[in-house]
Amino acid sequence: MSTTTTSHHDAHGHDDHGHPTGLMRWVKSTNHKDIGTMYLWFSFTMFLFAGALAMLIRLELFQPGLQFVRPEVFNQLTTLHGLIMIFGAIMPAFVGFANWQVPLMIGAPDMAFPRLNNMSFWLLIPAAILLLASFFVPGGAAAGGWTMYPPLSVQGGMSIDMSIFALHILGVSSIVGSINIITTIFNMRAPGMTLMKMPMFVWTWLITAYLLIAAMPVLAGALTMLITDRHFGTHFFNAAGGGDPVLFQHVFWFFGHPEVYIMILPAFGILSTIIPTFARKPLFGYASMVYATAAIAVLSFVVWAHHMFTTGMPVAGQLFFMYSTMLISVPTGVKVFNWLATMWKGSMTFETPMLFAVAVVFLFTIGGFSGLVCAILPVDIQLQDTYYVVAHFHYVLFSGAAMSIMGGVYYWIPKWTGHMYDETLGKWHFWLTTIAFNVTFFPMHFTGLAGMPRRIPDYSQQFAEFNMISSLGAFALGLSQLLFLYVVIKCIRGGAKATNQVWEGAHGLEWTVPSPAPFHTFETPPLVK
Amino acid sequence: MSQTTKNYYLPGPSFWPLIASISLFLLAGGFTMVLNKIAMGKPLMIAGGLSLAYLLFGWFKEVIGESVSKYYNKQVDKSFRWGMGWFIFSEVMFFFGFFGALFYARNVSLPWLADTHGLTGAHMVWQNFTAAWPSAGPKLVLEGSMKPWGLPAINTLLLLTSGVTLTWAHWGLMKNKRNQIIIGLALTIALGAAFLYLQYTEYSEAAFTIKSGIYGATFYMLTGFHGLHVTMGTIMLTIILFRVLKGHFDSHDHFGFEAVAWYWHFVDVVWLFLFIFVYWL
Amino acid sequence: MNKKAIFFISMMLLMATGNAQAAYELNLHAPVTEIARQIYDLHMLIVYVCLGILVIVFGVMFYSIYAHRKSVGHQAAQFHEHHVLEIIWTIIPAVILIAMAVPATKTILAMKDTTAADMTVKVIGHQWKWEYDYVDQNVHFISNLSTTQDQIDGKSEKGENYLLEVDNPMVVPVGKKIRVLLTAEDVIHSWSVPSFGVKQDAIPGFIKETWFRADKEGTYRGQCSELCGKAHGFMPIVVEAVSDEKYAAWIEAKNAEAAKGDAGADKEWTKEDLVANGKTVYEKNCAVCHQANGAGLPPAFPAMTGSKIALGAIWGADGKYAKDSHVDRLLNGKGVMPAWKAQLNDVEIASVITYERQALGNAATVDPIVQPAQIKAAR
Ligand code: HEA
Ligand code: HEA
Ligand code: CUA
Numbered sequence A: 001m002s003t004t005t006t007s008h009h010d011a012h013g014h015d016d017h018g019h020p021t022g023l024m025r026w027v028k029s030t031n032h033k034d035i036g037t038m039y040l041w042f043s044f045t046m047f048l049f050a051g052a053l054a055m056l057i058r059l060e061l062f063q064p065g066l067q068f069v070r071p072e073v074f075n076q077l078t079t080l081h082g083l084i085m086i087f088g089a090i091m092p093a094f095v096g097f098a099n100w101q102v103p104l105m106i107g108a109p110d111m112a113f114p115r116l117n118n119m120s121f122w123l124l125i126p127a128a129i130l131l132l133a134s135f136f137v138p139g140g141a142a143a144g145g146w147t148m149y150p151p152l153s154v155q156g157g158m159s160i161d162m163s164i165f166a167l168h169i170l171g172v173s174s175i176v177g178s179i180n181i182i183t184t185i186f187n188m189r190a191p192g193m194t195l196m197k198m199p200m201f202v203w204t205w206l207i208t209a210y211l212l213i214a215a216m217p218v219l220a221g222a223l224t225m226l227i228t229d230r231h232f233g234t235h236f237f238n239a240a241g242g243g244d245p246v247l248f249q250h251v252f253w254f255f256g257h258p259e260v261y262i263m264i265l266p267a268f269g270i271l272s273t274i275i276p277t278f279a280r281k282p283l284f285g286y287a288s289m290v291y292a293t294a295a296i297a298v299l300s301f302v303v304w305a306h307h308m309f310t311t312g313m314p315v316a317g318q319l320f321f322m323y324s325t326m327l328i329s330v331p332t333g334v335k336v337f338n339w340l341a342t343m344w345k346g347s348m349t350f351e352t353p354m355l356f357a358v359a360v361v362f363l364f365t366i367g368g369f370s371g372l373v374c375a376i377l378p379v380d381i382q383l384q385d386t387y388y389v390v391a392h393f394h395y396v397l398f399s400g401a402a403m404s405i406m407g408g409v410y411y412w413i414p415k416w417t418g419h420m421y422d423e424t425l426g427k428w429h430f431w432l433t434t435i436a437f438n439v440t441f442f443p444m445h446f447t448g449l450a451g452m453p454r455r456i457p458d459y460s461q462q463f464a465e466f467n468m469i470s471s472l473g474a475f476a477l478g479l480s481q482l483l484f485l486y487v488v489i490k491c492i493r494g495g496a497k498a499t500n501q502v503w504e505g506a507h508g509l510e511w512t513v514p515s516p517a518p519f520h521t522f523e524t525p526p527l528v529k
Numbered sequence B: 001m002s003q004t005t006k007n008y009y010l011p012g013p014s015f016w017p018l019i020a021s022i023s024l025f026l027l028a029g030g031f032t033m034v035l036n037k038i039a040m041g042k043p044l045m046i047a048g049g050l051s052l053a054y055l056l057f058g059w060f061k062e063v064i065g066e067s068v069s070k071y072y073n074k075q076v077d078k079s080f081r082w083g084m085g086w087f088i089f090s091e092v093m094f095f096f097g098f099f100g101a102l103f104y105a106r107n108v109s110l111p112w113l114a115d116t117h118g119l120t121g122a123h124m125v126w127q128n129f130t131a132a133w134p135s136a137g138p139k140l141v142l143e144g145s146m147k148p149w150g151l152p153a154i155n156t157l158l159l160l161t162s163g164v165t166l167t168w169a170h171w172g173l174m175k176n177k178r179n180q181i182i183i184g185l186a187l188t189i190a191l192g193a194a195f196l197y198l199q200y201t202e203y204s205e206a207a208f209t210i211k212s213g214i215y216g217a218t219f220y221m222l223t224g225f226h227g228l229h230v231t232m233g234t235i236m237l238t239i240i241l242f243r244v245l246k247g248h249f250d251s252h253d254h255f256g257f258e259a260v261a262w263y264w265h266f267v268d269v270v271w272l273f274l275f276i277f278v279y280w281l
Numbered sequence C: 001m002n003k004k005a006i007f008f009i010s011m012m013l014l015m016a017t018g019n020a021q022a023a024y025e026l027n028l029h030a031p032v033t034e035i036a037r038q039i040y041d042l043h044m045l046i047v048y049v050c051l052g053i054l055v056i057v058f059g060v061m062f063y064s065i066y067a068h069r070k071s072v073g074h075q076a077a078q079f080h081e082h083h084v085l086e087i088i089w090t091i092i093p094a095v096i097l098i099a100m101a102v103p104a105t106k107t108i109l110a111m112k113d114t115t116a117a118d119m120t121v122k123v124i125g126h127q128w129k130w131e132y133d134y135v136d137q138n139v140h141f142i143s144n145l146s147t148t149q150d151q152i153d154g155k156s157e158k159g160e161n162y163l164l165e166v167d168n169p170m171v172v173p174v175g176k177k178i179r180v181l182l183t184a185e186d187v188i189h190s191w192s193v194p195s196f197g198v199k200q201d202a203i204p205g206f207i208k209e210t211w212f213r214a215d216k217e218g219t220y221r222g223q224c225s226e227l228c229g230k231a232h233g234f235m236p237i238v239v240e241a242v243s244d245e246k247y248a249a250w251i252e253a254k255n256a257e258a259a260k261g262d263a264g265a266d267k268e269w270t271k272e273d274l275v276a277n278g279k280t281v282y283e284k285n286c287a288v289c290h291q292a293n294g295a296g297l298p299p300a301f302p303a304m305t306g307s308k309i310a311l312g313a314i315w316g317a318d319g320k321y322a323k324d325s326h327v328d329r330l331l332n333g334k335g336v337m338p339a340w341k342a343q344l345n346d347v348e349i350a351s352v353i354t355y356e357r358q359a360l361g362n363a364a365t366v367d368p369i370v371q372p373a374q375i376k377a378a379r
């Protein structure tokens, strides 16, 4: 049981009036579940918004020629689509999961710093406002790509400053959030829950939090240099003053590559939770999963320049970054194989979460392979800045990260709401998403190989057919997500009562508490054997 | 409602996070406007700054109140330690980015621009440019640079001494020697202030500015952010001094003191790196 | 077997037969340099290896999904570790990767070797066009997109090489090793010709290099491959690899053209001729930003119509052009506005200035026209 015998706990409760209701419940919340819920809704809203931008992109690319938007607006669409998807949709979604699940999984009463936790959430709002409002300032939104390379981003207007500050604020939010998560995991585990007994999801988030703490400040540094280059006359990225535009790329990708693993490791954690449940078999190779995750994290800091193969680095640098990048496939492969081994000789059923998990393993691997193709430097010379890269990162980001999130939502939503979701509609959502996703993004491999550059509003005619297919797929994909919204709302509103256990094969502390999980859980820590 | 479990203090609902969000919004929005010469910016920024100050004081006051009311147990104390430790690590990474830029400029971009090895063809763009450090790049002229063995060396001495005095104060705290704590802290604060004053003198006497090419840029960014941290640290030490005077700490319960001490030592170490890589080498 | 894998494989087979290149392109461009060929083979190798792994690994997975279902009554085993297996599936991928890295390394070393080139061309990226400077031959020109705005806006039929055609292609002799030096004027661009296996960023203030040796005559097309602003999608690269004789003829023609341009600078031009000539220059060089009708795209790009600079005085009391005058802006640029000094000749600059002052809704009364000779003197 509890570790310390406490003497002074009568001293609390200076404003013991019950928790606030209505809006104030959310604004002033110090409850990890409420904050988790806010994160998830925020993320979903941003997903729809950034998705709507993607719809406009696909609309313009439906056929050759300029039809709907002017080229400069097109660049704004891509830039904000990328920025919002990454920083507004995927990352907050994972933090939402962490908020809900980490305390439940390790038997903690809440996060270690509940007020800071709330602050991490509420900082997202000003950042989102800055990003969205930037569409309405003179000159329009940032148009230099989500990577914001100077000197192009030095040219831009006031929206660039808004985006930079938005990212600064998001960085603060992420850093504070990560410190919170790390502290919670290290300091608030239930007695008996040793590190090597932690659920895999907790492990992946622990490592992700480290990536965040190490990577986000570096982004902040890069953005600060960008701001001073823009407004205070520094020459970090200007050769005339001895700087170098490529310096920005180095600093940015030093953050940027770990960032992509920040977006996939928690997804791996979700997969490692779902698959054993529905295979009714313990996760295969738990220890090697932990080591593989750690290896990916460490390696992710020494591969960044694979985004810069065409900048003309010296050959030694090119070789080093090619080798280190290729190496990441090994621990990632270990994870894939472990999932397969978990399924092997299981007793599998295929409820919606499992469908998503299986699809993610398969589709993510395709994305991983296209990443590996990009990692082969000579080949990347042909592929860099083409739609092949777009295909690669949507396979890892949409079918890797976003679909894991969807699977995770289906998996845990009975615990969150106390209701089962509509299984039939869930399956419909799955199949529509998976098929439409592949229709949208698979053809991009071909257009990319054939040389269609990314970030262009118009293309030559040989790409017309494939782009039309992509666009049709994208519209279907967009509509399918509205179905997801419907399923979620329906589940919140009602549905079959969920049991505590919810899934037959589920293991872990979160399934020992009632569904929906009560406002406070594990006020006295459970004992883990 | 604030509610505690047997072990862990969980604070009740709080407005501070929202205020944090609003003040950062005002600051960021206002700063954007100032940068783009929109008149509204300045008042917004001031409002943001004020609310940020209000927030910091208010929030810390609340935490300190909880601390002196003994709501926090060992485990909470440990949480604070983890939190502060990793916060400092994130700061390390922030400086790491700038040191990386300095390293890159000196070892990669300048030799490249000067075509030191006759390989890069850069002489086609910049005739007669040779790489040396300090440098303002091929198109700008650098009007001087900082020499390590004047003010900077004194500053190094000041900060190193301040580390010692702070530790001495800490010993005092552990042995409950009130005077030693107060004198140690006061000395540390004085040394910090002296450092800042000298740094200010150095800036105002410098012949070059932040616009003086890559040397000026890296110099002022690194020393500037460091100076900002010293300022923060000095303010924090002052608050700690007041708390000591109020009798907030005792020999085994003084995490607030230690956190600030950690921070101060971190700022110290950053300076050592600055001294070596920015001023000296 | 699952449908996607079948689809994938059939696509690959399609590529392998080569018939793919005929209709739509599904794969890398047909290589015409040694490097591009190596890249092509390397890519095929990796794709096949990955495909093999995909089939094996997911064959296992889909078999398991099929056989180990609860609905067929399969009981779950409870194993959760197997060290030998785990070591094997760490080592095998590592070995495969090494096998891929070896040929890749060879190609990289070859790609990086720009020594012993037969000739050097300096290529400069601008928003949004390419400038070519044949360093040894004294040939120098600018290459603009030649697809018309009407085609882009869908007001006229799109041509065969829609968006992939330029007014002045780069011409090189076939079979010669061409060293390409890249730099940029304003922002980062990227010079890419897939058939040559070449893509190199052009970074302002730096010279980066690459090379190619085309072994087949032909016209090869590529596009700027680094986001460089609004017309990033509209700055293609066209390279014509021709026989030595044709190349020599082309050089000669280019030299003659330049000589003609220089000669024009000394004669007195009429206003009409200047305006007519200026219109071409304007539409080719200026309309991307200031728009064909002169309305600009404020606030980023000022309008020419009614511009104070385009209507104001040019020459100062000392007979030199005044600061921030029309001539100053053209020759030296400002911020995003490029300096045209090095890109346009005297006639072109004089004509475009006159055009801006006398057309596009303007009718300047002070300094109504500018003569090429004046520009020549002003430089
Ligand atoms: C979640 C996000 C995510 C993830 C996980 C990855 C994973 C990987 N990425 Fe990706 N990547 C992005 C997001 C991601 N990437 C984004 C957003 C960009 C574009 C950014 C921009 O420019 O806007 C990008 C761009 C990008 C590039 C630059 C392309 C270019 O611009 O030219 C490269 C090049 O090396 C690359 C490589 C890789 C590799 C090698 C992996 C590896 O981690 C993949 C490893 C996985 C596998 C290989 C599959 C499973 C393994 C096995 C089954 C074992 C057996 C396998 C073998 C032996 C081969 N990525
Ligand atoms: C993090 C993840 C993420 C996710 C989930 C997505 C999701 C999608 N992306 Fe994403 N994309 C990026 C990250 C992501 N993207 C990044 C980082 C870039 C690079 C940016 C850059 O170059 O700087 C990029 C770039 C990018 C491009 C290349 C643009 C270019 O280079 O010019 C394209 C083009 O097709 C594209 C399409 C899509 C589509 C169709 C979806 C779909 O999956 C979206 C589906 C979701 C919805 C549609 C929302 C739900 C529906 C509604 C709101 C209702 C409206 C619906 C209808 C009208 C049908 N994206
Ligand atoms: Cu030039 Cu893109």
Ligand SMILES: [Cu+2]
Residues within 6 Å of the ligand: A256, A257, A260, A304, A306, A307
């Ligand atoms: Cu990467």
